[in-house]
Amino acid sequence: MSVWAALAGGFAGTLVLTTMMRAGSELRLTRIDLPFLLGSALTTDRTRAKVLGYLLHFVAGQLFALAYYALFVAIGHSGWWLGAVFGIAHALFTGTALVSVLLPLLHPHMATDLTSAPDVALLESPGFLMLNYGLATPAVSLVAHVAYGTLVGGFVSLSQ
Numbered sequence: 001m002s003v004w005a006a007l008a009g010g011f012a013g014t015l016v017l018t019t020m021m022r023a024g025s026e027l028r029l030t031r032i033d034l035p036f037l038l039g040s041a042l043t044t045d046r047t048r049a050k051v052l053g054y055l056l057h058f059v060a061g062q063l064f065a066l067a068y069y070a071l072f073v074a075i076g077h078s079g080w081w082l083g084a085v086f087g088i089a090h091a092l093f094t095g096t097a098l099v100s101v102l103l104p105l106l107h108p109h110m111a112t113d114l115t116s117a118p119d120v121a122l123l124e125s126p127g128f129l130m131l132n133y134g135l136a137t138p139a140v141s142l143v144a145h146v147a148y149g150t151l152v153g154g155f156v157s158l159s160q
Helices: 003-026 034-039 046-075 080-106 128-133 137-158
Strands: none
Touching: 003 034, 003 046, 003 137, 034 046, 034 080, 046 080, 046 137, 080 128, 080 137, 128 137
16 A cells, blocks of 8 residues: 555545536535635635635645545555545545534634624535535535545555
8 A cells, every 4th residue: 555646546536526516516516615615714815715725625635535545554455445435434524523513613704503793794604414505515525525535545456
């Protein structure tokens, strides 16, 4: 197993995941824009927020690839199917804790269930499984994260 393969898979997986999420948005299946959500935590300029968000999302993709790699090493096995299973767990973690709970607590421009600030423009909180951004959002996220995990697992297993 190669850490470089995991990073390459993480890059390819993040590219596919981000493209799938963007396609879901363009097809009106979801309103979520992960790069914008991430970047708008750092700036109120919408264009810069997108650029920074894409950079942050690719960094996060590399960090998750390293986490997948560590799990593969700990288990002593890798493969596209195991990566897909990790992708399911990744999607659940993202939808239930990372984006719906932690991001609103840290994001200076995002509403929370406890926020009432009518004079300040806030982003809507994603909510549980990111359902506030559309009923199909959990499905789009799940499929995209399974694709990500499949790619990371596939790349790592090919390096053996």
